[in-house]
Amino acid sequence: MFEGEKIMKISRAMMASAAMAAVLSACGGGGGSGGESHSPYSITLRAEKTQLPLNVSNYPVGQGVYAPFSTTLYVEGKEGGRPIPGGEDIFACNMAGGLDSGSLYYLDGDPEHETEVDDGNGGKIKVPKAYRNFKLDSNSGGNSFHFHAKNQAGTARITCTVTDPRDKKEVSKSVEIVVGGTSGKPASVRMITPANYMGTKGNVNLIPSTVAMNVQVHDDAIQPVSSSSGANVQVRILPGTDAAVGARLVAGSLSGGVLQLPSIGGVAQFSLLSGNDTGPIYLEFTADRYDNNVGNGIQDPISIIDVMPVLEALTAAPAVADVNLGDVTNTIPYTHLLTATGGLPPLTWSVTGLPKGLAVDANTGLLSGTPDDAEGPYRATVTVRDKNKRQASGTITLNLVGAVKPEDFAIGNCNLNEVCPLGVVGSGANFAYAFTASVSGVTWSFDALPDWLKGGTAGTTGFISGTTAQCDAAAVPPDTGDAGTYRFFVTATKGVTSVTRQVSVTVTCP
Template sequence: MLKKVKFLMLAVAAALSACGGGGGNPGQTDENYAITLRTEKVTLPVNVGSYPAGIGVYAPFTTTLYVNATKGGAPIPGGPNIFGCNTEYGLGSGPLYYLDGDPAHEDDDGNPLAFRSITLGANSGGNSFHFHAGNQAGTATITCSVTDPRSGRVERASVNITVGAGAATGKPASVRVIAQTPEFERLGYLGTKSNPNRIINQVGMQALVLDDGNQPTPDGSGAKVQIRILAGTEAAVGARLVSGNQSGSILQLSSIGGVALFSLLSGEETGPIFMEFTTDRFDNNVANGIQDPISIIEQISVIEGVTTPINFTDVDLGTVTKGVPFTSLLTVSGGLPPFVWSVTGLPAGLSVDASTGMLSGTVSSTAEERDYRATVAVVDKNKLSTTGTIKLKVVGGLPEDFAIGDCNSNAVCSLGSAPVGTSFTYSFVASVSDVTWRFTSLPAWLTSGTTGSAGVLNGTPKVNNCGSQRFLVTATKGSASITRTFSITVVTGATPPGGDPIEYTCP
């Protein structure tokens, strides 16, 4: 009998323990976890300008989500990695953010990072995170889950957030080129149709038509966009557009997801090609006439060969004298010849040859005597250009009798004779002041020394210098100069006392 009573007491104790009574924890329960997920905002505007995520009134594109879990009405135990949340659908409409200040959730500059899924700990049975609207309208489904560690059951809760609800109008508001072939993106230009340098001469392109909410316009029926090559440039001649069975300088194209596909083929000439993209806001159809055009213009450069960039280095041409002929050859580095030259701001009387870059002419007597800064523009065969500046100073004209001493003709002018062994000095003079001097082909015994700029020659001839010798003398003032031929004859010199006459006697 005692054994039966003891057995019954143990059975009752076990039953009480299973019901949460007896000696067990009175807060313990066998109920399953329950999870809730709610959001402060169920709609957000389309984030057209990619405004950053944040918290507060200055973060209109961000909302906070709250996830909580309970068991038997009480918060679940806290700890790390309790909740897992992800964007189940509509990731293009926006990602998830922690916005908790944790460096692991920020880039090197402290900007918050975007995630498609996040993991959260639990504190008092819950936590919070954020959803940030992107530039694509739509509905995002956010789902969070929690796992009951005792039963292994996974409980889930979801919430929908609509981005740009009612913002899309379907009416075209903008059109833009969004894609080109990778090789063209790398190069940034096309080659001419027959270029020998293996530069691509055609490119596939895509045009995107967007509405007021910056969303792709509906495809529907009819042509959504018109592409036209604008006339007026050399490169436009012979260039054409192609898409399917269409080919020419104008295309009207339908779209898929608001995107129209076509290709541009270059012609034989270099330079820019301007393409006009037009859509019709009135009815999103350009095929039945364009009543409310929305247009942009895109430029494509066409070249014949790849060169280093064309460059003109600023240059100072010095002094230019009125009434005196002047020439100077302008040059560039890089670029593809031939070049086309133009210069603006020159004094009257000077001009540049468009094909050679030769600056020449005679400054007019009426030109102002001052410093000039003229602008040079050069265009190469690729129609690439450069600009620069040339400086020059215009001064008054020279007298008509500009001469070296009395040697004012093209005849040979004689300086007379120089005896062997006798020091010889001669100073040249000009009919105008501030002249600089230059001597060419001087006899070996004659030197200009440090006084050459003053027009002074000196030297002492020897027997081996005997005879007549010629040299050139050039006098320069500003950009004007004259050159004359002079001669001097070395003759027998007087023999000093005790000297050897042979050493002073010319043959």
């Protein structure tokens, strides 16, 4: 038999079998039933709001009218027109884009979906956890969850998937939520650097003399502003400091004291190279809000000034403590050595607010001079600066008091070089004398006082007193008692100055 005849016989047999099956079905034969109808799964996903404002204040997630940065999403699965069966972990939802712009939340009150954080008052509070993906149960074929915006503009793409348990076929649906936007116009610039200082050129202390830096350009919603055409940020070394001399900026083939740079994702990169001297380098950063282009002229400048300290060696920062000098006497020479801790020598000193006549040596910190100013309290500021140009300040307090002078301590008409008689006292009599000066605050002291006068008091009163011994002229031999002339010294002291006078008292025996 030829091959073609075999094929024709097989075809006729198959057609006959199909016809017989059709007859049996029409007659209700075969003993079977009509069976069940299975439709494929389908899924829907929608969001209450598909656009949210930027959450620049980091407002917490929530629901309702007081949750302007949050939205609710609804996911639903169907088999034909009927809800899919309920169960656990039926829907799988994932952030397929925009992770920097928002996060997913359950907000179902389940403690497993919450975490504890500090409340700022020493206590703890529970807040919802943020997710980038999770699974949801099916209740009546659906469920809901939430999306909360962050402070980064962008479009968040959320995808939810359901799997048909009969054939394991997955179906999914996505929704996009737009978070904020950018105006593309600069509103602020900011310097970012990994270093807090840099070293002088050629320093031997292994402090890097080149520092890589970034400058960020943001719009009024704190979103990155990239270059639209040409450079959109200018960096300039400001003159006027020792450290600025010899310093320069570099970026690729560009080098100099001023650079105009493009930004990628709102960030421009450059490096700063130091010069030979220490101190601050002030950097000016400028963007143009008018057209986001500094290369064609700056019409609406947005500027900041930041600083980079340049050091020769790493030391503790200089510090100077407050000091109270107490009483300082007017018109009398005075010295006091100021001291500091830390810093890189040599130190340089300066003081403002001292009484006239007092000054500080810039190199040694020696405070000296002869004050000649109004008496009373003074409060001065002392500043010390080290070789790294870092400085610290402290406070000097003192009380300027008047000095006692010879003319302030006069006894009658006596000359300073004379012995001043205080008077005559008889035997067995009491004697008292109070010394005075024309200035206040004087203390008194005595030297070579006779024994009979030592009952007096020194100190602030300047008072002496005593009783002479009784003499007996009729005695054999005669008893003269304390008769005679007594000389002693009295000293008036105020602050660091004093005046001493020699005085006398005569005791007679009738």
